[in-house]
Amino acid sequence: GAGVSQxxxxxxxxxxxxxxxxxxxxxxHTALYWYRQSLGQGPEFLIYFQGTGAADDSGLPNDRFFAVRPEGSVSTLKIQRTERGDSAVYLCASSFISGSGADTQYFGPGTRLTVL
Amino acid sequence: AQSVTQLDSHVSVSEGTPVLLRCNYSSSYSPSLFWYVQHPNKGLQLLLKYTSAATLVKGINGFEAEFKKSETSFHLTKPSAHMSDAAEYFCVVLGTYKYIFGTGTRLKVLA
Structure with missing residues (x-):
């Protein structure tokens, strides 16, 4: 079946x-997550959506970063005034939220962002 | 707060020999733990997960991990390494919905 695409x-x-x-x-999948993976590091959490709303955006590094999920499916991560330090692989994941809590997250292949 | 520590940044083994990738966790409650593998330029693939059922967890491609509460460990093992196992491996603990990743262990398999 189709996986997460980016x-x-x-x-x-x-x-x-x-x-x-x-x-x-x-x-x-009702839950959607964004992570950022810098070179040589493990992925770091950015933001989590449950449905259309951002349930936890504590990982966004500053107000240049913003994400939306207007219809509860596709999500867009937006970065304003990009800086060289924003260069990284941005990973998206999705999961069910079962009654017992968060289920396994399935990851997309990532978007490699390079800021010159 | 939850965290994981991967004790080795690089591990080299010969093909056909056992693999051991070490992970210690810290959690204020019974954790959910995962191992993911990342091949070059590929997405993260789930190898196995522990969610408070059996302490010995079997995953894909012959990998398994044992949850040891007394040692706060969740080490990944495989009896016999294959060349295709060369990749980056991440130990993960589930926080409040979000994943918390270790820094990764790069596995090299020598012919």
């Missing part, structure tokens, strides 16, 4: 530009 797979931009990264979760 577009674009690679994005190169210049410092100061605006970028949008898209995530299509597995159909029926």
């Amino acid at each position: 577009t674009p797979s690679n994005k190169v931009t210049e410092k100061g530009k605006y970028v949008e990264l898209r995530c299509d979760p597995i159909s029926g």
